[in-house]
Amino acid sequence: MPDHTRPPDKRATIYDVAAEADVSPSTVSRAFSRPSRVNSETAERIRRVAERLGYRTNPLARALTTSRTHMIALVIADITNPVYAEIVRGAQATAMNDEYTTLLIDAQESDRLERTAIERTMPTVDGIVLASSRISDSAIRMFAKQRPVVVLNRAIADVPCVVTDNPRGVRRAAEHLGELGHDHITYVAGPQASWPNGIRWRSLLEAGMELEIKVRQIGPFSPTIEGGERAAEELRSRPATAVLAFNDQMAIGLIRGLTRMGVDVPGDVSIVGFDNILAADIVTPGLTTVAAPLYAEGSAATRHLLSMIEGAPGHTGRPMVLPVRLVVRHSTAVRNLRPGRARPPGVRQRPTTTPAVHLS
């Protein structure tokens, strides 16, 4: 009779299984963690006993020795922002695929919150994906020294990064507006701590040079619908005919604000957003926007992180960049040369929601 017993309400351990299967605990351990190391018949027997006893290996105990928890953290700037939903999906799916659990952290656009959350989480995870982090480069590098880190939507030297092709997206948007006759584009800026905000503006500057389109910037505003509405206010005193907004929420806020003020979109002002969130297709007029491969972002970043955890070198020199595309809907139109008057022919006033056109 085995000398090891347990109160029946507690979970079975390898010791219980070992006693039942008449082997040593180490053999049970190996039967699960490296089956090749044990005779296949023995392993089978152990597995059967384990099944019967309802044994599950305790991930905490395992983590204690291996220092691998099989958990990764995904830190996002703002869970309220729908772009992260697909990113989270992509990340979760690839993590789950490798039997990793994802720990989601919402930083609520707060530098301080983000930092403390990371500090608290760090010791229990094998690696971290920082999506649109708001903390400083140096702080991120600090974290990257302790655990594998992949940064999403931001480029930092010496840390592996995944970004979307912002320059190209901005360029496509500028070309599109240029083709519609616009020779001046106003960029409505989002949070200054946001890396995409910076690169989008710089990309617009550059595109403006090459395409001979004048550009200017207003803001920063909060990256929300309200932020866009405030920007619309400001546009009142500094009118524009073409606007590129930091993201779709702001673009939607702009549409609402301008419409309320009696300005017609796209008749008087063309508006382009960023991200192609669901609401971009719901708002009237449908929002022309630069679409990012969100699911792929989450997935790529996670895959990279997992390979680092498995011991891959990690830093690849340059950031990995994912392609974007311009989705043309109805918030952009030929420039109205006589402001406030009749519109040029061919521009619909009340666009219905027809299938959007996807370019490049």
Added chain:
Amino acid sequence: MPDHTRPPDKRATIYDVAAEADVSPSTVSRAFSRPSRVNSETAERIRRVAERLGYRTNPLARALTTSRTHMIALVIADITNPVYAEIVRGAQATAMNDEYTTLLIDAQESDRLERTAIERTMPTVDGIVLASSRISDSAIRMFAKQRPVVVLNRAIADVPCVVTDNPRGVRRAAEHLGELGHDHITYVAGPQASWPNGIRWRSLLEAGMELEIKVRQIGPFSPTIEGGERAAEELRSRPATAVLAFNDQMAIGLIRGLTRMGVDVPGDVSIVGFDNILAADIVTPGLTTVAAPLYAEGSAATRHLLSMIEGAPGHTGRPMVLPVRLVVRHSTAVRNLRPGRARPPGVRQRPTTTPAVHLS
């Protein structure tokens, strides 16, 4: 000279601190976990040494003995659905307040996925909040035997629950439609596995009895915009003048589908949704909907869970119910008595986005 040394790249442990501070490891442990148990000067010295060595207590090792990880899981049905964003916020905030970390799991509306995710997560968390779970009552009861569980948006006997006042919400919607002259309401059903779906329909049946309004149900449809569009198709062959949709996404899909088919909302058909998501205020016409206190839901469920983890009794007999309110926008109007013809006076055709009216 202390006999305990460590490679400088590894994190300091209580043993390192103990050696430096010239006390035993247990004293170090106590200095952190129950400071009253050790002399305040000693504790202070230990704390200083720990600080200098950069010591942080390893949560995994602690969890191994205390079987408390200070993590809770929050399982949501679909991260793509914006209602969960605020619920997550509420949950995270109250968890963080008590120094708990939240592990978010997206079940992607899949019974199987949800179950396996829970099984995998269970051993590493102190408790679970199931928000809009799609798994069976009995499965939930099984889980509830192993760990504290709180169920959100669903009522199950013997398991603590937090729900919103669906009957009242439906009642308010029905009253509102009744006042507008509607004597027939069509309920557009969501997922059959969804508990709110069932209670909303039953509540409508009941409200219909009392208010002398005829009701019927079509569906089920997927709880998405596409689902709503498909429902609009079906409505073509079985017309309605007033529709209550399972949620806002479906309501928005209905508006789009009907509008595309040339049916005027709210002129020909009035539509009411559920949840008051952001897009409800963006769509044209603005959606009349039953708003739930999302943040409070997440927060209440989490608070209840935490108190159970701390040893509170848990099951309170009846579910905790949170109040709802009807947000009236522009998707509902006086019933059009001559279908397909001129509309009764006083009903706007192109509602602009004016501030919504909040009732009760």
Added chain:
DNA sequence: CAATACATGGCAACCCGTTGCCGTTGCGGC
């Protein structure tokens, strides 16, 4: 048939804290 290699399984140390229990010390009370 001896020598060697490989497949298996056990022993015991280790991961890093936690905690029940006991020993020591100092102090107040009688």
Added chain:
DNA sequence: GCCGCAACGGCAACGGGTTGCCATGTATTG
């Protein structure tokens, strides 16, 4: 001066696996 008690700190046994190393038995090789 003796006793009892409280405060403090250490010992050692956990918690549940993992893994380096060794012992045994069997198969392979020359």
